[in-house]
Amino acid sequence: MLYALLCYNSEETVFAWSKAEDEAVMARLGAVQDKLSAQGKLGPALRLMPTTTATTLRKSDPPMVVDGPYAETKEQLLGFYILDLANLDEALDVARELGLANPGGAYEVRPLLLYAPGVLSPEQLLAAAG
Amino acid sequence: MSDLAWIDAALTSARPQAIGALLRYFRDLDTAEEAYQEACLRALKTWPDKGPPRDAASWLIMVGRNAALDGVRRKSRLTELPDEDLISDVDDVETPMAERLDGAHYRDDILRLMFICCHPDLPATQQIALALRIVSGLSVKQIAKAFLVGEAAMEQRITRAKARIAKAETPFEAPGPVERAQRIAAVAAMVYLIFNEGYSAGADAAEVRARLSEEAIRLARLLLRLFQTEPEIMGLTALCLLQHARAAARFDADGAIVLLEDQDRSLWKRDMIGEGLALIDKAMRHRRPGPYQIQAAIAALHARAATPADTDWAQIEALYMGLERLTPSPVVTLNRAVAASKARGPAEALALIEPLEGALGGYFYFFGARGAFLLQLGRDDEARQAFDRAISLANTAAEAAHIRGQIDRLQADAKARLA
Numbered sequence: 284m285l286y287a288l289l290c291y292n293s294e295e296t297v298f299a300w301s302k303a304e305d306e307a308v309m310a311r312l313g314a315v316q317d318k319l320s321a322q323g324k325l326g327p328a329l330r331l332m333p334t335t336t337a338t339t340l341r342k343s344d345p346p347m348v349v350d351g352p353y354a355e356t357k358e359q360l361l362g363f364y365i366l367d368l369a370n371l372d373e374a375l376d377v378a379r380e381l382g383l384a385n386p387g388g389a390y391e392v393r394p395l396l397l398y399a400p401g402v403l404s405p406e407q408l409l410a411a412a413g
Numbered sequence: 414m415s416d417l418a419w420i421d422a423a424l425t426s427a428r429p430q431a432i433g434a435l436l437r438y439f440r441d442l443d444t445a446e447e448a449y450q451e452a453c454l455r456a457l458k459t460w461p462d463k464g465p466p467r468d469a470a471s472w473l474i475m476v477g478r479n480a481a482l483d484g485v486r487r488k489s490r491l492t493e494l495p496d497e498d499l500i501s502d503v504d505d506v507e508t509p510m511a512e513r514l515d516g517a518h519y520r521d522d523i524l525r526l527m528f529i530c531c532h533p534d535l536p537a538t539q540q541i542a543l544a545l546r547i548v549s550g551l552s553v554k555q556i557a558k559a560f561l562v563g564e565a566a567m568e569q570r571i572t573r574a575k576a577r578i579a580k581a582e583t584p585f586e587a588p589g590p591v592e593r594a595q596r597i598a599a600v601a602a603m604v605y606l607i608f609n610e611g612y613s614a615g616a617d618a619a620e621v622r623a624r625l626s627e628e629a630i631r632l633a634r635l636l637l638r639l640f641q642t643e644p645e646i647m648g649l650t651a652l653c654l655l656q657h658a659r660a661a662a663r664f665d666a667d668g669a670i671v672l673l674e675d676q677d678r679s680l681w682k683r684d685m686i687g688e689g690l691a692l693i694d695k696a697m698r699h700r701r702p703g704p705y706q707i708q709a710a711i712a713a714l715h716a717r718a719a720t721p722a723d724t725d726w727a728q729i730e731a732l733y734m735g736l737e738r739l740t741p742s743p744v745v746t747l748n749r750a751v752a753a754s755k756a757r758g759p760a761e762a763l764a765l766i767e768p769l770e771g772a773l774g775g776y777f778y779f780f781g782a783r784g785a786f787l788l789q790l791g792r793d794d795e796a797r798q799a800f801d802r803a804i805s806l807a808n809t810a811a812e813a814a815h816i817r818g819q820i821d822r823l824q825a826d827a828k829a830r831l832a
Contacts, residue, residue: 295426295638298719299631305416335637335650336691340700350695351641396684397467 285326285411289360294333295306301402320402329365330397337393342382348375353391365395420460424453427470428550429635433522434474435481440585442547442575444481446658452477460830511640520639521587527594527632531603539574541607541625547572549628559611559625582707586614595692597640601649603704604632612660616668619660637692647696648706654689655712658682667819670811674721686716708735726756751782759789760793777806781816793823 300308319325334352341347364381368374371392377391403411431452435445452473466472497579530544545551551559557567588596611625631651640646662676669808671677693709711732717722733749747766754762763786766779773779784799800820 293423293426295635296422298634299422301425304422322790332688332691335634335635335641335647335690336695338695349642350647371698373693394687395688 284413285408297335316399322403323407325401326403326408327365327401328399329395332394332396334393337387337391338371338375340378340382340393341389342386344381344386346382352393353389357388358388367396416542419465421467423460423465424456424473425550425795427473427667429523429526429548430470430519431473431477432547433524433526434470434518435477436526437518437522439481440583440753442579444672446476447484449473451480473670474549479779486801505563512725521593523635523639524582524588524593524600525598527600527603527636529578529581529583530583531599533579534581535574537599537606537631539577540603542567543574543578543634544603545625546605547586548632551628555624559622561621564589574598596684597636597643597646600636601633601646604636605649605653605705607632608656612656615811616664617672617768621662625655626653626660628687629653630657642699642702644696644699645703645705647692648703648709650687651692651709652705652712654685654692655709655716658685659715660687664811669809670815672815674724678719681716689713690716702739704736707732707739724755726752730756743779744776747773747776747779747782754786754789759786762786763790771823773804777803777808777812779803780806781819785818788819788823793827797823 316328337350337352338402339349339351339353341349366374366377368377374392378392380391417628418786424574428449432445432449435448436442439445441450448669455476456469456473460466466696523627530540530547530702532540535543538560539785542556544561546553551569553571554564556571557564562570584592584614595823608626608629611627611629614622614658630650630653633646634652634727637643637650658675658681660675660681662678662680663671688708696706696712699720711729714725714729714732730749730752733752736745737749744770750762750765753765754790763783764785766773766786769779780799780803784796784803787796800823801815803816804813807816
């Protein structure tokens, strides 16, 4: 079974860390990740840019683009995509197209700060996903 | 993380919101700060055992408010006179409920706190010092260090600034849309002042002063979280990030300035650049250009160029022309001329700056740029004269050293031609 671990914390606190604090946390996380890698268990891990960089497409009719992260509590996080796109406009085009296929809720577009591919090959990921 | 470290981080990030709300209650900066200090002391006592509260800011506001009210009550029992002026809203105060953090209060509280630091009577250095003390919560010692002055002098500067704003009319009512926009613009300017105070430092002080640039970025992000749809705040945040991303490449080992085109681009911080590019991308969708957005867009074009030769100078000149329309100034035209020299050649650039001598006759960069254009045109003697003027106007040793490098190059070329 593949699991996603979703990371939550106060971004005001995290982005106020000094370089030394940030590096210390990353080093501690790295130690855990190394162990998981050695066990052949770690898939992609990523860090998002702050919510100030987020733009949300509400899948209303017509869809509405709003600055900022998705902030409602009525809906829950159900999945996500990673895409390589030219810019925000293209990302919103993709979100609109996906929204037509699956109306309701919203897509939040957030650039990635960091992407670590992990040790699982595409075949292993596919097999584990069943 | 040790107890102290996480508590410190939580207190730092809750500070603007907590002091902003306490200022709304007590309408007095000193009372608000004391109330916040008291709340922090209690947090240090109780949080290590009980763990952090779910909402640190609300906790600090409630505890701080109650502590300050106890103080007022004690005082009023002694004097038998309730100090009504000190308690702005008795009904509100009697509500036993914790502060309800509805969006509008929260945003306007922090904005007001930042706004009082930008009082037009305060000189820029006092605005910055006050904001760093009150909003950011840096200690006087830390601020003094960043400004390279003694602690006592800084203490005095902050006390003086506080005295001046205490006399000024502080706007406590929730602002209307126009007023809010004006406050946001004033606060943005103050945040950019803080950034530049850090960014314009010479190599000798760059490390200490980087703290100021980082603090400005933190404040810009905070402002953007509060006002998420303001393209100029996106632009301001992007501008600070894109410029600060180059910090490590701006000086060489001897402390001399390294020009943009000579910088080792592998030293540029890609994560900051990525965030800056994402923000400017977001801002441009609004089609409401402003000075921060345009300057950020210019910085973004530099950041996107893998090598100096890849720089889109024509687009940069077009952006400076846009900036000239929005905020006409000889300095903007000078910058445009530098882009024009790359895009269209030194003769046209020189023609652009010739009319500026009256306005920029005391400006180091004017003569530096003129010297460079003349040098490219092969007018060496005039170039040397311009460089000599530039050296006489240099503000830092690094600036003078940079121009001397250009003169050395001229002399070397002259020798090579003779040989």
